[in-house]
Amino acid sequence: MTYKRILLKLSGESLMGAQGHGIDTGRLNEYATQIRDIVKLGVQVGIVIGGGNIFRGLSGMSKGVDRYKGDQMGMLATVINALALSSALEDLDVKARVLTAIRMEPVGEFYSKPKAIEALERGEVVILAAGTGNPYFTTDTGSSLRGIEIEADVMLKGTRVDGIYTADPEKDPSAVKFDTITYDEVYHRGLKVMDLTATTMCKENNLPIIVFDMDTPGNLIKVVKGEKIGTLVHN
Numbered sequence: 001m002t003y004k005r006i007l008l009k010l011s012g013e014s015l016m017g018a019q020g021h022g023i024d025t026g027r028l029n030e031y032a033t034q035i036r037d038i039v040k041l042g043v044q045v046g047i048v049i050g051g052g053n054i055f056r057g058l059s060g061m062s063k064g065v066d067r068y069k070g071d072q073m074g075m076l077a078t079v080i081n082a083l084a085l086s087s088a089l090e091d092l093d094v095k096a097r098v099l100t101a102i103r104m105e106p107v108g109e110f111y112s113k114p115k116a117i118e119a120l121e122r123g124e125v126v127i128l129a130a131g132t133g134n135p136y137f138t139t140d141t142g143s144s145l146r147g148i149e150i151e152a153d154v155m156l157k158g159t160r161v162d163g164i165y166t167a168d169p170e171k172d173p174s175a176v177k178f179d180t181i182t183y184d185e186v187y188h189r190g191l192k193v194m195d196l197t198a199t200t201m202c203k204e205n206n207l208p209i210i211v212f213d214m215d216t217p218g219n220l221i222k223v224v225k226g227e228k229i230g231t232l233v234h235n
């Protein structure tokens with residue numbers, strides 16, 4: 001096994017599956033099963049989950065919601081997803097703990113690094129909800145931050161594309177995939193797969209990123225075993 005402790009970022013948007021909104025339970029259970037399979041291997045798993053299936057601060061602005069409040073709504077959306085994922089994991093007999101960046105007991109415990117590390121060392125999956133706790137950030141940046149804090153070996157960005165391309169592959173069919181790419185090249189090419197704040201934090205703290213397709217069952221275990229799927233971002 002290549003990675004002992006990982007930070008897995010799950011896209012909120014992917015959680016809605018084909019239904020176009022909310023939480024698709026089939027997709028949720030598929031994710032939980034993939035996570036259970038790596039926990040069984042002894043991998044310590046921290047998870048940051050997005051909220052785009054429910055609310056995004058930026059899109060709220062176009063409907064008249066103030067950005068600050070919209071971002072708070074987005075962060076609460078990530079908590080809803082975190083609770084759903086913890087419930088799906090517990091159904092599979094995987095112990096999961098939700099730690100929130102905004103104080104809201106008893107929904108989840110207030111996040112601290114020692115709390116997260118202790119739970120990881122006990123073998124519990126730690127779901128880090130509410131992003132960074134601050135508006136004007138994204139859950140990608142929340143993932144970099146938490147990945148660095150929990151001293152993860154790698155940040156795995158599980159998404160619906162199978163890696164980083166020369167352009168958005170959902171818009172440009174001629175886009176070509178990278179097997180590996182440097183943080184600087186992501187920046188210079190203006191690739192939009194992750195926000196630049198997140199990429200820069202990973203670069204400055206030497207946290208490698210792997211972008212991979214989480215919607216194909218079995219991919220997560222392949223990545224943690226070091227199979228070369230997805231795109232590795234490094235210094």
Ligand SMILES: Nc1ncnc2c1ncn2[C@@H]1O[C@H](COP(=O)(O)OP(=O)(O)O)[C@@H](O)[C@H]1O
Pocket residue numbers: 011012013014050052158159160161163164165166167168169170191192193194
């Ligand atoms: N250069 C690129 N390579 C790969 N994906 C890209 C690129 N540019 C934009 N994307 C988009 O980024 C998305 C992945 O980011 P993610 O955060 O999981 O999605 P979302 O923000 O919708 O939740 C992909 O679905 C893809 O459409």
Ligand SMILES: O=c1ccn([C@@H]2O[C@H](COP(=O)(O)OP(=O)(O)O)[C@@H](O)[C@H]2O)c(=O)[nH]1
Pocket residue numbers: 010011012013014049050051052053055056057058070071072073074075077078130131132133134135136137138139140142
């Ligand atoms: O640290 C954070 C993380 C998230 N958000 C808000 O929560 C929303 C949902 O997160 P994101 O868009 O990253 O989710 P995903 O793209 O993974 O579905 C964002 O649009 C922001 O409005 C925020 O304000 N601060």
